[in-house]
Amino acid sequence: MDYLLKQMLIHPFVYLILFYVLIIVFTYTIMLLFSLYTLWKDHQLDKVNLYEELNDIQFSKPVSILVPAYNEQQNILDTVQSLLCINYPEYEIIIINDGSKDKTLDVLIKNFKMKKIEKVVCKQITTNPIRAIYQSTINKKIVLVDKENGGKADALNCGINVSKYPYFCSIDGDCILDTNSLLRVMEPIIQSDDVIATGGSVKIANGSDIQMGSIMSVGFSKKPLVVMQVIEYFRAFLMGRIAFSKSNMVLIISGAFSVFSKKYVIDAGGYLRNTIGEDMELVVRLHRLTREKKEKKKIVFVPDPVCWTEAPETVQTLRKQRSRWHQGLMESLWKNRQMMLNPKYGRIGMIAFPYYLIIECVGPIVELGGYIYVIYAFFTGKVYFEFAVLLLLLFILYGTLFSMLSIILEGWTMKSYPKIKDLLNLLILSFTEVLWYKPLTLLFRLEGLMNYLTRKSSWGDMTRKGLDRKVGKVE
Template sequence: MTIDTFGESLLWFIGWFVFIYMIGIILFYGTLLIIALLQLRRTYQLDDYEPYEELLTLDQTKPVSILVPAYNESVGIMATVRSLLSIEYPQYEIIVINDGSSDDTLTKLIQTFQLVELSSVFRQQLDTKPIIGVYRSKVYSNLLVVDKENGGKADALNAGINLSSYPYFCSIDGDSVLERTAFLKVMKPIIESDGDVIASGGSIRIANGCEIDRGQIIKVGLSSVPLVVMQVVEYLRAFLMGRIGLSRHNLLLIISGAFGVFSKRWVIEAGGYKHTVGEDMELVVRLHRLIKEKKEKKKIVYVPDPVSWTEAPESLKYLRRQRKRWHRGLFESIWMHKKLLFNPKYGSIGMISMPYYLFIEFLGPVVELSGYIYMILSIWLGGIYLEFAIILFMLSILYGSILSMAAVLLEEWSIRKFPKTMDIVRLFFFSLTENLWYRPLTVLWRVEGIIEVFLRKRDWGEMKRKGVSN
């Protein structure tokens, strides 16, 4: 076989492999879309205020400890705490964990909420870095602030768990703003399941472009920055399609660290948060593993309507940094629990969820990048290569843009967070352009994340924030 013949054979193999892979992906996500459509239809127009109002007075409503890890969150932490103080829920406490911030996060908290230091004694069920001080607000008795040595987000959350008083806790990012009824909605499946649901996650939406005042969403809007608009589309597809479909059959391995509620007993038994890049996913995988090993019939669910609004990167530099970190975190979770892969002992988690996250979510960018390279080479080779490349391109449009457009339609049909018709039109238009510029960028960044895995890079990477609220 000559070099030219070998090259042609390799090119054809890559082309056909990408083709078959993309067909499989489209069928998989098409199935998730149908499941999401049916699930949203089943709950259509049931997520207004009335079904949740009774939870404010029910005796079985579970009290919740809200944990807010904060490291240099001076810009957004005030809005987050204010939004939490105004949520509608019968009984809760807020614990802000200042994880050794080098800015004025702690000073702002002390001054704004009139904090006084306590001589607290607490049970240390999880190991953490030393606690420097514990403060309580003189104005809001349910607001506590913990000052500790820097140990990372996982360590901060474990410190918050140690100090928490209630059987369920919620992790919230320091730059998040919650809707007033978000907790009633995210806690509903836990309350109704009588303990069978041990973790529940809500949706994360992008706050850039929204009007927010003193921790409250005044008006939902869409950013004028194209990069942010594409992230809105991406989030809609990930949450409204992916997580609804996986959650429906208890296959969900990710509850966003920006908004998730957990049973404290189960998390402590699992060993708390581990110091990984993707500590939120790793904990959920470990909980699934514990459930299977104890032969319990517990569930981890996703609820589409309760929403936490968070700030998205507006520059390529910080978005690239975020996506590389997410991809490294994904690998860490898979690698730490590789024992589950194709292991029938762990049921559908081992046979479906873990292979999905490995072969589609983690390795998928490598296949997609191969497809892009094939398309570029076909321009010079011409002939049948170019014809096949056009087919691959049309499949990529179907896989990316069409599914994103479907997610936008699901948003408008069910949740309807965007009041302006023009915002939906803009989201729809940007969905059409996804495969022309945005998706190739994210594919390249995720491949960089894979390279960093082999280089054993573990740093978090600075994320610059400008704040989304006054």
């Protein structure tokens, strides 16, 4: 009797999990095919001539680069140095010190010989008060804004108010750009007025040789936790975002490296304060507002512009990051929930929203149930043991196989990691993802879900170790 009762209870649950995992495998397969086709086409382009054409000041559009910084004394100099080395005809660099408690402000003033200036600021978006504005005496394109702490969204809004150009690029304070990254990410905007925002790939710099803000040689951290994040980033950027961008369904472009039309962002009210995922929420809101105005605007992801960033090296720091990301995803979808399955918003409402809700948001609950069931079935061996084996194989399929294919795509198209042995190490480590890394991040995503449901803030200081570099000590 007990055995029959277990069958009755577990039977629909098992089929639900199997159906869910099959949907994921099917979705990822479609994404992979789209990405493969897009990367193949892009691989055929003559990028040398393309960069020369885009770099012509007659055709390019000036950009304000916004760098919000809170307690970034370890990385901020490398970030600014990398921005000074980029290949782009006309831009300004606006660093927004958001009330840092460390020496971020002092480091910038000292190293770039900043002097206070009087500057008229048009307050198109309300922000916390500005304490002072500085300009570098050795490079006039560098402006430093010192303001009262208000969070990243408030700092970016302040930078938008101070900026003078029609487009702005947001860069995290711990990021480093490749020389042609801004040129390439601006290409869709330069070529079409219909594009109002673009984003580029983000890659992990831990273990690389960084000198004066430039990646001299790409390397890997010796920590498996960091290397697994490298694999995860490949899968997210080379599969998911390329596929969604193909149909103008991108809901996430990384806040670490993205470009926006200032006019449309101001019309939308800027970045929302007191929001965990301010970058995603802005993208979703721009989609919503342009469709409500019946404007055929696009938000594009460009795979090859690369922004290098520091990845968490401890489980605790990774936990804070992933919990916050998932909570931000939930907030963004809820704030724009009228778009869900609404034909008025086209493919965004009918495809992108259901995908992010069912697979990304609710997915951790179903996946956790799957892991619990597999463990239970293997230990008892009585209830649907065959289903447990099939479920485990499907977990390995979408957890490992797609990671491996993303690594192969990276090696073929991006070539950021030129050493064959590095790619082989990634392939070998990807076999272990489903055994430890995926369950670990699954728990962190569940925590983010619980934080959202209980309205608990997941903000907290993200410990920065500082990227490996060969420069003098920051004073």
